[in-house]
Amino acid sequence: MKKVCIITTSLGEGGAQRFSGLLSQMLSNLGYNVKIVSTKNIIDYEFSGALFNLEEKLEGRVSIFNKTKILRAYFKKHNFNFIIDNRPRSEFFKEFLLYYYVFKAKNIISIIHSYYLKTYLPNSKCLARVLYFKNANILAVSKEIQNAVVSTYGFKNCIHIYNPIELASITAKANEEIEVEGEYILCYGRIEERVKNFTLLLQAYKISSLSNSNIKLYIIGDGKDVDFLNFKIRELELENYVIHKSYIKNPFPFVKKARFTTLTSRHEGFPLVLIESLSLGTPVVSVNCKSGPKEIIEHEHNGLLVENNSPTELANAFDTFIKNKPLYEFCKKNAVESVGQFSMDNISKAWKKLLD
Incomplete structure (x- = not known):
């Protein structure tokens, strides 16, 4: 059974977060072994699979060192087939650390939920290529976003799949x-x-x-x-x-x-x-x-x-x-x-x- 990890900021507060819950249910129904990593302890939406609540695990120790240590151990332990990254990703050095040092998976799928691309991709095309050309596939939630990513950054590994409703x-x-x-x-x-x-x-x-x-x-x-x-x-x-x-x-x-x-x-x-x-x-x-x-x-x-x-x-x-x-x-x-x-x-x- 293929192991999939969905990373989200939370399971509450917004459409992108609600999508994480829906995606976990879809993939579980398809027979995947699903785990969710939530960086905030906000859990309002329904989900399937095992939840790893980072904020809860930190127990108040919120330094970058502690976050990195806990996450690296978690991803190393599970060795996922797929990581589906559903978070905003605007800070290059933070994402470089995660993508090259923390995440351990055969494939990474990075989702873009907004036409305001700066929320999910670095301003610099060169830095964006460093993050995504080798380590991830880009998935847009609309055709317009897909077209914008391809024309702005030149990513040929960008596809689109719409958000679902239950x-x-x-x-x-x-x-x-x-x-x-x-x-x-x-x-x-x-x-x-x-x-x-x-x-x-x-x-x-x-x-x-x-x-x-x-x-x-x-x-x-x-x-x-x-x-x-x-x-x-x-x-x-x-x-x-x-x-x-x-x-x-x-x-x-x-x-x-x-x-x-x-x-x-x-x-x-x-x-x-x-x-x-x-x-x-x-x-x-x-x-x-x-x-x-x-x-x-x-x-x-x-x-x-x-x-x-x-x-x-x-x-x-x-x-x-x-x-x-x-x-x-x-x-x-x-x-x-x-x-x-x-x-x-x-x-x-x-x-x-x-x-x-």
Whole structure:
């Protein structure tokens, strides 16, 4: 049985981390011996396999020396067939130490989850080649990221496999009872203004007709910019219309009951919130950021895809889904079927082909 190690920053807080849990389940179901290394002690998402919680093992001894010593012993002991590196990797010398001294595996697969490549690759093409040409294969979570990596760095060993959804699990969780009053649209995820652009979301909601139609905006999530978000809500005088809820382990009942969900990011990778929403029959309104939305949304078929950084265009899209009921119902009808290609079964086949 082939041994696979998935390395992640945590099993909570974000889409890339949720992907780690889903990947562990897929590979376990395929018969691989799966272990997960989590560098932080945040465990919210479901996973399969044995978990090695680095933060817990360190017991407060957080020096680079201790981390390196513990990790090197772990990887030397297991001698994995594959290491799947799911972490951000922007610091060259740290990654050089890990890839050449700590990781012990026959193959390393380095995943890129964002079109903002600097989060995962060094700025210098030469340094990037030192890390990845001999020691790893690059896996992008969208075609746009794959194309950007190939054109920017010249890596011919870059492929793409989309993020999966576990439809049965999401559907079951979505049936949990919640208390909400009236209609609302929904945005959920990490509260980080630099990436998620809540300013655009709030400006668009302000100039749309949603508040006049008594349709509120729910924002679910935590992050470093919660105070900024609340400030913008007050600044735009939207306190009576915008409801912020802290991170909820199971957001899917809110997704299922939403009129539609929306995404306003400056950049993404392959946003799970869009395919999760569609899988529950909830249409989406998204900006056409790089990357992911245009590979998920077929405009006016399962959602609306609009120009990025334009509050007016986004507000018009909000209003379209409220006023044009035949179009809304058409997109809603097509939602679930449109994301069938991202099912665990289909994405599992791509991973099995890669690892075999």
